Amino acid sequence: MKSIEVKASSVEEAIEKGLAELGMRHDEVDIEIIEVGGLFKKAKVQLTVRPTEGERALEFVRQLLFRMGLKVEAEFAEDNEKAEIRLCGEDSGKIIGRRGDCLDAVQYLASMIANKEGEAYKKIIIDCGDYRQKRVETLEKLARRLADKAVAKGRKIALEPMNPFERRVIHTALSDNPDVTTESEGTEPNRFVVVKPKVQRPQKKRPPQRRGKDNTRKAKPGRSAASKPKGFLGFGEYLGNSRTGAEDSFDRGGTGGVKE
Secondary structure, X not given: OOEEEEEEOOHHHHHHHHHHHHOOOHHHEEEEEEEOOOOOXXXXXXXXXXXXXXXXXXXXXXXXXXXXXXOOEEXXXXXXXXXXXXXXXXOHHHHXXXXXXXXXXXXXXXXXXXXXXXXXXXXXXXXXXXXXXXXXXXXXXXXXXXXXXXXXXXXXXXXXXXXXXXXXHHHHHOOOOOOXXXXXXXXXXXXEEEEEEOOOOOOOOOOOOXXXXXXXXXXXXXXXXXXXXXXXXXXXXXXXXXXXXXXXXOOOOOOOOEEO
């Protein structure tokens, strides 16, 4: 941050002289009165240029990277509407995180720091190795593929929960598709997009299960569970494919999960 000291006959004159030297307004600098001055002594003030929203965000990101011990460099560009911070380095993958979660969190915090003062809001964008553009392209491909699947099967398909930016990418990618519509459902942070075919097929009802006289299900012919030898592992269990309740739940680890 640029800072200068100015002397003049009075405090007011010193401030005006300093503003003229910096070419700035009162609301763009912090003013500290060092000496009031007097009959035989001049007044002295220090004027420090206030950082912009983007500069505050950049300083926060650099301090965060330093404290995390990550080898990542930050480049910076700013205009009247937004500030962009681009990260690169050997630890880029760590700052991106799983599906960009860490990068989104850093961007959110940097935006809060940048816009904590003043009424104007400046958009803060943080990217790392063109991750965001690559993510957009991946989501657009996913959207088109799931639209084709929804039309072929004649039923709606729900994607995994996404942040507002990613949901907007899905909506935009399918906005011109004449065969499907999209809408968001659920509540944050678990809000997700549903792709619906405009022509839906009626779902087939499952036939009722056969029951015995005591109103219990009839077992299928063949060896019963009780007759399985003790300690015997089924084929799937032997391969390590037995699924727990947690594993049976909806998998969110892929590029774009689907719930049907």
